[in-house]
Amino acid sequence: MRLWVVLLVLLVGTSLVEGKNDDEEDSYGDEMMDKKEEMMRKKSGSRRVRPSERPPRASAPTRVLKSQEKANCPIGCTCNRTSVSCINVDGDASLFQQIQPIAFPAMDTLVLTGNRFADISGSGLFGNKNVHDMLTLANFSDNRISGISQETFANMPHLEYLYLSNNLIDKTSKNPFGILKKLRKLYLAKALKNPATTLSSMFDTHRNQLVQLESIDLSSNKIEKIEETTFCKVNGVAELLLSKNSLSSFEVGKNCLNGLMRLDLSGNLFNSFSSALFDALPNLFALDISDNPLVCDCDLKPFIEFAQKEDSRFLNQDKTVCASPQALYGKSIFRLKTESVCVPKSSNVFSNLFLLVLFCTVGFFIYRFYRHRIPSPAVFQFGRRSAAPPPTYREIGEGGRIISREGSPDEEDSIFENPLYTFDNPAWAR
Incomplete structure (x- = not known):
């Protein structure tokens, strides 16, 4: 028993001695570090850094994983949780197959511009059963698109803003945007290659389609004529932009565009307007007719009087000027005196x-x-006269005086005294 006690005491003593030695070594090391820092501080002139102020030791580097959207982002594109942007990557229609809902479940903005999609009028862009439920804005401008149909937009049921500007669309199905029941704004500026054949059926919708469509931009499409029933089935439209086309008239069918509030007809070929346009569009309060070759004559005078009276309903008044007549060229119709017009x-x-x-x-x-x-006609007489010798030829001088050929002053006579100059003489008649 005593032996075990002795052994236990020895073990405890040994551990205490080793711990003391370790503490002495640590304190000695700290003391040496403090002396080294003190020497460095004296050389550099900086203050001493306390152990509590020392930065923690760097941990081992950790690997950061990419998000799901960035990992699946197509080459040359920029992606995050809510948007995908592929600008000037020169991709074809297969680019849509790389943007699947399973990889981008929260995407609400899709920007694909500067590509070469050509005809996309076939099946859905993302596949038959792949639907982007969160997508509300799609910008497909400047992609050389030539054909569209309802199936093109079947994968975007909640789309509200659609940009198709700067394309070459000459092939469309009837009512290509009818499937987009929540569409609010449609941009088709400089998008139609052949508007004469595509525009007439583009908005032939059913009763429950395009009911929320508010704005249509058809500017810069070289449109020459619009049928009066073209927009009759999209009565909810409040803004219609038709600037920079080739229109010379704009007629609206009965009960069409009743909700239209803004109409832009600037930069066309209108020579005249009528205030009856406001009667056909009862809610119209903003009309732009600037940059048109207006002929300020008697036919336009009633409209000029109406425009000056209702000037608050017209935009760009300084650019709404007369092209003819020359006396009124370049003058705004809102500053003309009506008595000078006609x-x-x-x-x-x-x-x-x-x-x-x-x-x-x-x-x-x-x-x-x-x-x-x-000069007077020459005097001639043919044949012989019995009562007088044959006449001599004479010359006519100043004041109608007749001078003989020999120039003798004695034979000078007046043209009215010469018997040859009578009304019954054939020589005078000649």
Whole structure:
């Protein structure tokens, strides 16, 4: 028993001695580090850094994993949780197959511009059963798109903003946007290659389609004519932009576009307008007719009077100017005096008569000035006269005096005294 106690005491003592030695070694090491830091501090002139102020030791590097959206992002594109952007990557329609809902479940914005999609009128862009439920904005501008259909947008049932500007669309199915029941704004500026054949059926919707469509942009499409029933089935449209086309008239069918509030007809080929346009569009309060070749004549005078009275309903008034007549060229119709627009017809008749009298008077004085310079016909007599010798040829001098050929002053006579110059003499008739 005593032996075990002795052994236990020895073991405890040994451990205490080793611990003391370790503490002494640690304290000695700390003391050496403090002396080293003190020496470095004296050399550099900085203050001493306490152990509590020392930064923690660097841990081992950790590997950061990419998010699901960045890991599945197509080459050349930029992706995050809610948006995918592929700009000028020169991709074809197969690019859509790389943007699947399973990889981008929360995507609400899709921007694909500067590509070469060509005809995308076939099946859904992302596949038959792949639907992007969160997608609300799609920008497919400047992609050389040539064909679209309802199936093109079948995978985007909640789309609200659709950009198709700067394309070459000349092939469409009937009512290609009808499947987008929540569509609010449609941008088709400079998008139609052949508007004469595509525009007529583009908005032939059913009753429950495009009911939320508010704005349509069809500017810069070289549209020459729009049928009056083209927009009759999209009565919810509040803004219609038709600037920079080739329109010379705009007619609206009965009960069409009743909700239209803004109409842009600037930069077209209109020569005249009528205030009846506001009667056909009862809610229209913003009309832009600037940059049109307006003819400010009697036909346009009623509209000018209406425009000046309702000037708050017109946009870009400084650019709404007359192209003719020359006296009113470049003047805004909102600053014209109405009496200078149309000259009464009676004044025109008076002006024409005055010019006629003036021309006749000038012609008369010219005749008076030149009539004595007209040479008289030569005097001839054929045959013989029994009562007088054969006549001699004579020359006509100044003042109508007749001088003989020999030039003798004794034979000088007046042209009116010569018997040869009589009305019954054939020589005078000649």
